[in-house]
Amino acid sequence: MDGTGGPSYAADVAVHEGRIEAIGRIRAGGRRTLDAHDLVLAPGFVDMHAHSDLALLRDPDHSAKAAQGVTLEVLGQDGLSYAPADDRTLAGVRAAIAGWNGPGDDADFGWRTVGGYLDRLDSTGIAVNAAYLVPQGTVRAYAVGWDDRPATPAELDRMRTLVAEGLAEGAVGMSSGLTYTPGMYADGAELTELCRVVARYGGYYCPHHRSYGRGALAAYAEMIALAREAGCALHLAHATMNFPENRGRAGELLALLDRALAEGCDLTLDSYPYTPGCTTLVALLPSWAGAGGPEAVLARLRDDAEAGRIRYALEVDGSDGCHGVPVDWSAVEVSGVVDPAFGGYVGTRLRDWEQARRLLLGDRLRSTVLQHVGHEENVRAIMRHPAHTGGSDGILQGAKPHPRAYGTFPHYLGRYVRELGVLSLEECVAHLAGRPAARLRLPDRGLIHPGHRADLVLFDADTVAAGSTYENPRALPTGIPHVLIDGRFVMRDGRRTDVLAGRAVRRTPS
Incomplete structure (x- = not known):
């Protein structure tokens, strides 16, 4: 299955010096031959929304992604990551996203x-390839700080x-997290x-936009x-329609996109093929509570009057x-929590605001949570759209x-292709490989074509399945025996x- 979405076919594939050299009936033997009978050969999968910014550096194994057939991850998501930064900005960002990546x-x-x-x-040498988005929230923290105010002309220039500079150095675009401080303080202008700027460099904009709930369509x-105003390519991050207000409304979103x-x-x-979302507990707080950065948030939470205002905003407004x-x-x-003293919270649902407040203060804003607010009918409808790609939004931290x-990725192939028939297998491979590579403007990845890089995955269409569950979330998938990057076996x-075999994949100049 070559990643185009076209019909599958039987063929031999020859790989030489990291690239696909020939496809067809190849009579001459190679130095090494792999019998892939009864397996599907596909381009390596692209995780369009990953949070492995530190995991790739600290965990050479990185089976979390390699075992899924992922050969490329896109980092720098949701407007917050570790570059560009000065010492002050880096300290604030590390604290703000410790729940995503650990304290570092x-x-x-x-x-x-x-x-x-x-x-x-x-x-360092990394398990899978990685591309990077310039994180707009980090950029704002660097130039403006964590204050809730408009940028001055000089700050906007900065x-x-x-x-x-980030795009010139190889970033593929820019991300935003418009429900996360300080990126959410930026107005549309x-x-x-x-x-x-992103458009001028041929990149794309990847926003986690301002609402996936009451104001989602707006x-x-x-x-x-x-x-459209900026003339910039757009990639909508984890494009879901969540919360009770949006049950059954995916069709309205798809009509807007069409x-x-x-x-x-x-x-x-x-999108990811699950109904719950995942974020940090502190992200649920109102934007005004985040002004000034993490230490200012903690001070507000310690103050009973300010904590009461936050509670009212959460539970009433x-x-x-x-x-x-x-x-x-x-x-x-x-x-997940960072402080082991709060490990007893893991796997439990919060009872009320006071329990949430104790956890926020005790774990210093670093706790992660699942929000059970999604709708299966919306998940299925959105993944059918021809502009859809796969992104795990996978936070690897926490118990x-x-x-x-x-x-x-195996959940798409096993559950939504084989069991439910939401997509054909050929379509799904295009969603997970060919289409994301095209969005990233990588001319030699995402397809099985002569001359393309030999980033490949072999899986059994009859058995491929996610092993991970809510009870055992780190179990590895089944039915994916072989994964290659640049023609080298990582699985x-x-x-x-x-x-x-992974390397940084830099933006291709337009």
């Missing part, structure tokens, strides 16, 4: 630029420069100006209008951090992470090899 005490943050981070990936429409595509918008999206929907604590399950981190006979 075991990492050597020797870089300060996007190029420096990509160089570190190369010099942000333009930082984005341009500010974002449009930064997207003009938030999607805002991003489409912004991208209109934009018909009008010439360069638009794609990604519908916090913008909780997508405009009053929080249902019974839908919030703790998936009980979301199973999507270890299971997204062989279902086992991780010691090969570190």
